[in-house]
Amino acid sequence: xxxxxxxxxxxxxxxxxxxxxxxxxxxxxxxxxxxxxxxxxxxxxxxxxxxxxxxxxxxxxxxxxxxxxxxxxxxxxxxxxxxxxxxxxxxxxxxxxxxxxxxxxxxxxxxxxxxxx
Amino acid sequence: xxxxxxxxxxxxxxxxxxxxxxxxxxxxxxxxxxxxxxxxxxxxxxxxxxxxxxxxxxxxxxxxxxxxxxxxxxxxxxxxxxxxxxxxxxxxxxxxxxxxxxxxxxxxxxxxxxxxxxxxxxxxxxxxxxxxxxxxxxxxxxxxxxxxxxxxxxxxxxxxxxxxxxxxxxxxxxxxxxxxxxxxxxxxxxxxxxxxxxxxxxxxxxxxxxxxxxxxxxxxxxxxxxxxxxxxxxxxxxxxxxxxxxxxxxxxxxxxxxxxxxxxxxxxxxxxxxxxxxxxxxxxxxxxxxxxxxxxxxxxxxxxxxxxxxxxxxxxxxxxxxxxxxxxxxxxxxxxxxxxxxxxxxxxxxxxxxxxxxxxxxxxxxxxxxxxxxxxxxxxxxxxx
Numbered sequence: 468x469x470x471x472x473x474x475x476x477x478x479x480x481x482x483x484x485x486x487x488x489x490x491x492x493x494x495x496x497x498x499x500x501x502x503x504x505x506x507x508x509x510x511x512x513x514x515x516x517x518x519x520x521x522x523x524x525x526x527x528x529x530x531x532x533x534x535x536x537x538x539x540x541x542x543x544x545x546x547x548x549x550x551x552x553x554x555x556x557x558x559x560x561x562x563x564x565x566x567x568x569x570x571x572x573x574x575x576x577x578x579x580x581x582x583x584x
Numbered sequence: 585x586x587x588x589x590x591x592x593x594x595x596x597x598x599x600x601x602x603x604x605x606x607x608x609x610x611x612x613x614x615x616x617x618x619x620x621x622x623x624x625x626x627x628x629x630x631x632x633x634x635x636x637x638x639x640x641x642x643x644x645x646x647x648x649x650x651x652x653x654x655x656x657x658x659x660x661x662x663x664x665x666x667x668x669x670x671x672x673x674x675x676x677x678x679x680x681x682x683x684x685x686x687x688x689x690x691x692x693x694x695x696x697x698x699x700x701x702x703x704x705x706x707x708x709x710x711x712x713x714x715x716x717x718x719x720x721x722x723x724x725x726x727x728x729x730x731x732x733x734x735x736x737x738x739x740x741x742x743x744x745x746x747x748x749x750x751x752x753x754x755x756x757x758x759x760x761x762x763x764x765x766x767x768x769x770x771x772x773x774x775x776x777x778x779x780x781x782x783x784x785x786x787x788x789x790x791x792x793x794x795x796x797x798x799x800x801x802x803x804x805x806x807x808x809x810x811x812x813x814x815x816x817x818x819x820x821x822x823x824x825x826x827x828x829x830x831x832x833x834x835x836x837x838x839x840x841x842x843x844x845x846x847x848x849x850x851x852x853x854x855x856x857x858x859x860x861x862x863x864x865x866x867x868x869x870x871x872x873x874x875x876x877x878x879x880x881x882x883x884x885x886x887x888x889x890x891x892x893x894x895x896x897x898x899x900x901x902x903x904x905x906x907x908x909x910x911x912x913x914x915x916x917x918x919x920x921x922x923x924x925x926x927x928x929x930x931x932x933x934x935x936x937x938x939x940x941x942x943x944x945x946x947x948x949x950x951x952x953x954x955x956x957x958x959x960x961x962x963x964x965x966x967x968x969x
Binding site: 512525527528549552563 | 840868870873874880
């Protein structure tokens with residue numbers, strides 16, 4: 468596994484994302500509440516630019532009443548082509564975990580963000 | 585798909601058991617109205633008995649042209665009911681016609697009473713359901729071990745519907761709750777139906793949705809208004825009804841709300857099922873933010889919780905293998921053979937058996953032709969069979 472320098476923490480504010488290209492592959496690094504989540508910028512549906520879509524929370528509904536609530540933790544990226552939604556922390560499609568996009572480990576050392584490839 | 589060594593069945597007569605999961609008696613109102621509970625429904629029963637034309641005066645059934653015109657069954661909603669052979673009485677007739685096609689067991693569903701959704705008066709709807717169930721159970725189901733029934737309920741009155749379910753749930757031969765599938769005033773996913781689903785779930789009875797052309801005017805009023813032909817009502821009523829029912833139930837999370845309830849779709853064939861599963865998946869993946877109750881693909885919910893009766897399978901003469909392909913895509917483990925005798929689009933067992941025979945192993949075919957129905961409806965088949 469190779470460690471790639473992405474950016475300094477100071478370059479990314481909360482809610483920002485940065486696109487990097489590593490060995491010809493485009494990856495987005497999202498900054499959310501001080502954590503960094505790296506996701507392949509590729510939707511498994513029809514190869515759309517997944518990580519160019521909006522980042523949001525999600526509606527939830529729990530038994531027995533199944534009333535709708537909103538979990539506002541911003542961890543869902545929506546592909547701008549067909550609105551498929553993926554959890555940037557797991558890579559799983561939030562509608563069905565059968566669909567998954569690659570995610571990558573990130574670390575922070577001395578204020579510098581690294582992606583492990 | 586099968587390997588050659590697993591294929592020993594050549595004809596429906598090679599099967600130990602054939603179950604038709606949808607059989608009909610083509611009931612007439614005058615047959616079952618006398619069985620309406622006098623004590624509970626005495627007032628409305630008196631009015632019901634005054635109807636000279638129940639199809640118009642109690643139900644609101646209209647067609648663009650007379651049914652089956654220029655055939656031997658012209659204007660006869662029972663289809664082939666007055667054309668096929670008859671026994672000494674209606675029960676004998678039913679069994680005789682099943683024998684003719686080597687069908688061992690049948691689950692009886694209504695004909696006229698599938699149009700209960702078109703009955704305006706709530707008391708009349710509940711009373712008619714009561715009379716029909718009483719007549720069916722007393723005169724048929726309790727008289728033979730070859731017939732089973734789904735208890736019919738009037739969703740116009742959920743409390744009466746629950747009473748009816750509770751009255752019949754534990755009786756031998758009662759294996760499901762028939763809700764009808766076309767023209768309901770309130771869609772089948774609405775919370776109005778909650779008491780009915782809860783009662784069916786509590787009593788381990790599948791809920792069945794049998795669509796009907798006779799309620800096309802209520803289910804699809806604009807299309808019905810512009811239909812020039814009886815055939816046009818016939819063609820759209822079943823698949824349109826069931827596409828809507830399945831979409832509403834799945835997208836609005838009713839299987840999640842009732843985790844032990846089984847859903848059965850009747851009379852719309854199988855060709856639309858793969859298309860609809862793919863389409864529901866497609867838009868769940870794109871628009872699923874509106875469906876927080878739905879925690880997996882609609883096709884998986886359907887595979888887990890829904891069953892479909894096969895009749896009418898489609899025109900199988902041209903490319904029989906297409907029937908097998910549709911069966912494979914729809915999910916053979918979720919399909920149950922139904923004959924629908926004596927209705928005009930009934931399927932003899934060979935209509936399904938022959939095209940699927942080269943493509944599936946014996947066990948799959950046995951399941952399709954009977955065992956799945958036995959399991960889903962928990963049919964108490966006599967052990968000597």
